Amino acid sequence: AIGLVENQSDWYLGKLWKNHRPWPALGRGFNTGVILLHLKKLRDISWMQMWRLIAEKELLSMLSTSLADQDIFNAVLKQHPYLIYKLPCQWNVQLSDNTLSEICYTEVQDLKVIHWNSPKKLKVKNKHVEFFRNLYLTFLEYDGNLLRRELIGCNNSKVTHVQEALNAIDEDDSCYEFRRARVVKHRTHLYYIEYDYEPTPEGNDVTLVAQLSMDRLQMVEALCKHWEGPISLALYMSDSEVQQFLSYTLSFRNFTAAERIWVTILFTEMG
Secondary structure (H helix, E strand, C coil), X not given: CEEEEECCCCHHHCCCXXXXXXXXXXXXXXXXXXXXXXXXXXXXXXXXXXXXXXXXXXXXXXXXXXCCHHHHHHHHXXXXXXXXXXXXXXXXXXXXXXXXXXXXXXXXXCCCCEECCCCCHHHCCCCCHXXXXXXXXXXXXXXXXXXXXXXXXXXXXXCCHHHHHHHCCCCCCCCHHHHHHHHCCEEEECCCCCCCCCCCXXXXXXXXXXXXXXXXXXXXXHHHHHCCCCEEEEEEECHHHHHHHHHHHHHXXXXXXXXXXXXXXXXXEEC
């Protein structure tokens, strides 16, 4: 009923440091970063009641969890091992400080999920972290539109209505960009960052609305400092620029702390 990859460290064996007392688990235990659930089977065995009873019993002696839901899952599986379905290790390659995941990726070529299961995330220290960090950062820079295109050189007899309309536009026309914009349908992502603004009781809020591209992003910080009301921003960006924008917002306190900024992303490449 529950598909999990075995935990790739000695955490549940209690060998990481002196007096380390982990929650009960089957062998090395299982990592819950990637879970496959058979919901019907879980409902049939009254899963909600099962895990609560076991968790409450363990908490009498453990007092708290160390690894949140993972500890509870492992305690349940310790008592009911028939519930576990072991997933192949490549579906959850775990990269913590104490990882033993090298056993997995030296034997398996086709890795599916890389799991930075440490609070340090990309700053974790292990033998091959540099390779996986570079792989991850390279992936972030991919232009998602490339994944939607046909391979170069492949015959494709189908021509969309949009493509027909674009082909009909004279590229030498001084208004080409405007005519093209009438035809192209851009991908749009509403509420790109969390937005949860509560209007004032008086109902007289004024929203600052702006549209900009990546090269004007630095101006947003000044806007946020001088405008205390709600802000609606439409950003025109490529896939890779969106990732840069996300990194920017995480380092910019006014963006992460205030939920008064409504951001809509309009991707430069058409969908």
